[in-house]
Amino acid sequence: MAVYPEYMVAPIRQDLTEAGFEQLMTPEAVDQALDTTEGTVLVAVNSVCGCAAAKARPALKLALASADKKPTKLVTVFAGMETDAVAKMREHLLPYPPSSPCIGLFKDGELVHMIERYHIEGSDLMRIVNNLQGAFEEYC
Numbered sequence: 001m002a003v004y005p006e007y008m009v010a011p012i013r014q015d016l017t018e019a020g021f022e023q024l025m026t027p028e029a030v031d032q033a034l035d036t037t038e039g040t041v042l043v044a045v046n047s048v049c050g051c052a053a054a055k056a057r058p059a060l061k062l063a064l065a066s067a068d069k070k071p072t073k074l075v076t077v078f079a080g081m082e083t084d085a086v087a088k089m090r091e092h093l094l095p096y097p098p099s100s101p102c103i104g105l106f107k108d109g110e111l112v113h114m115i116e117r118y119h120i121e122g123s124d125l126m127r128i129v130n131n132l133q134g135a136f137e138e139y140c
Contacts, residue, residue: 008030027088059128
């Protein structure tokens with residue numbers, strides 16, 4: 001059950017899909033995207049909150065636009081909307097507690113880097129960009 005009306009979240013979804021992220025709408029799509037044996041998958045748990053708008057999404061786009069190494073695949077789920085898909089994503093993000101927004105990087109199906117909401121709220125934009133690019137450099 002969606003918490004927000006679709007007309008409200010559509011432009012927020014579009015912010016990441018226009019940057020190359022695939023919107024995952026079902027638990028099966030989440031499993032399919034993450035149960036890979038090769039490559040890297042960058043996961044963005046999107047949100048309507050201010051820190052997602054001011055920091056998480058801009059940092060993701062900036063980091064990807066200027067990185068030398070990049071993840072193989074970009075995916076996103078939307079907190080408060082497709083609850084089953086988000087719940088499945090959060091299973092993959094364990095042992096980290098649920099938070100949104102948050103960003104995870106998987107390599108060969110294993111979670112190797114995580115940026116939780118408190119990292120996003122408590123950092124400036126460029127610190128998040130540098131964090132992401134460091135993870136890309138190390139794992140991609």
